[in-house]
Amino acid sequence: MASARSSLAEVDRRRQDVLAHVVAHGEVRIDELARHFGVSLATMHRDLDQLAERRLLRKERGRAAPFPSLTMETATRFRVGVNSALKEALCAAVADEIRPGSTVVLDDSTTVFPLAAHIARTEAVTVVTNSLGVARLFDDTPGADVTLLGGRYRGEFGSCVGPDVLRALGRLRADLAVMSAVSVLGGRLFHPIRDYAEIKEAMLDCAQRALLLVDHTKFGKTATHAYSDIARYDRVVTDRAAPAGELTELRRRGVTVDVIDQP
Numbered sequence: 667m668a669s670a671r672s673s674l675a676e677v678d679r680r681r682q683d684v685l686a687h688v689v690a691h692g693e694v695r696i697d698e699l700a701r702h703f704g705v706s707l708a709t710m711h712r713d714l715d716q717l718a719e720r721r722l723l724r725k726e727r728g729r730a731a732p733f734p735s736l737t738m739e740t741a742t743r744f745r746v747g748v749n750s751a752l753k754e755a756l757c758a759a760v761a762d763e764i765r766p767g768s769t770v771v772l773d774d775s776t777t778v779f780p781l782a783a784h785i786a787r788t789e790a791v792t793v794v795t796n797s798l799g800v801a802r803l804f805d806d807t808p809g810a811d812v813t814l815l816g817g818r819y820r821g822e823f824g825s826c827v828g829p830d831v832l833r834a835l836g837r838l839r840a841d842l843a844v845m846s847a848v849s850v851l852g853g854r855l856f857h858p859i860r861d862y863a864e865i866k867e868a869m870l871d872c873a874q875r876a877l878l879l880v881d882h883t884k885f886g887k888t889a890t891h892a893y894s895d896i897a898r899y900d901r902v903v904t905d906r907a908a909p910a911g912e913l914t915e916l917r918r919r920g921v922t923v924d925v926i927d928q929p
Contacts, residue, residue: 693731751929756879757781759903764788768841774825775846797825827861835868843873849887853896853915856889863893875900882907
């Protein structure tokens with residue numbers, strides 16, 4: 667039974683990697699994907715069929731292609747396993763920003779998930795989030811003070827949106843907001859869904875300081891809704907693969923940019 671579960675976990679992980687590869691490289695031939703991941707053509711077709719059924723990518727004649735609206739943001743279950751080591755490194759770089767007795771706002775980005783472990787080791791921190799996934803990370807932390815902002819629940823993101831969330835954030839004063847972004851281009855931030863763009867703006871409004879954790883894959887892209895200027899963040903943490911031109915623009919706008927080595 668254990669081996670069956672292990673096998674399913676390996677398949678799920680491979681499909682996450684296939685999805686990440688397609689999103690990163692654009693349209694890719696299916697036979698090339700099979701060679702790249704060391705599986706048979708039939709196995710790759712099954713993987714792509716599953717991803718296509720979940721509307722995470724498009725499977726066309728002999729090819730797989732991402733949706734234009736940043737596919738990776740459509741399903742938390744698949745985002746969690748993508749670039750996990752890099753997410754851990756980004757969070758570790760800001761762990762010293764979590765102060766005892768502070769109130770910290772976390773958005774629903776899987777990039778910030780690893781920060782929960784650092785918060786759990788810091789005394790008397792209050793966490794505020796609209797993400798069920800973030801809140802559940804504190805299940806095994808006795809005495810954790812977590813406020814889950816309720817509203818209209820979106821299962822594919824595992825988080826709440828809507829006017830109830832915005833009103834709650836409007837009544838909140840936090841010491842720190844730690845967030846990520848779907849895409850960054852020329853010092854502007856973007857999200858494909860208006861509800862989430864509005865929530866990220868409200869999180870910025872309620873926090874005294876804000877940190878943005880964003881890996882290199884998020885730069886050079888746009889989505890439907892622009893929601894903020896990078897200058898509203900006090901510190902941006904990224905990795906060395908981030909485009910030099912984008913980092914120059916961030917610094918030109920007065921933002922402190924920290925660049926970490928890729929794990």
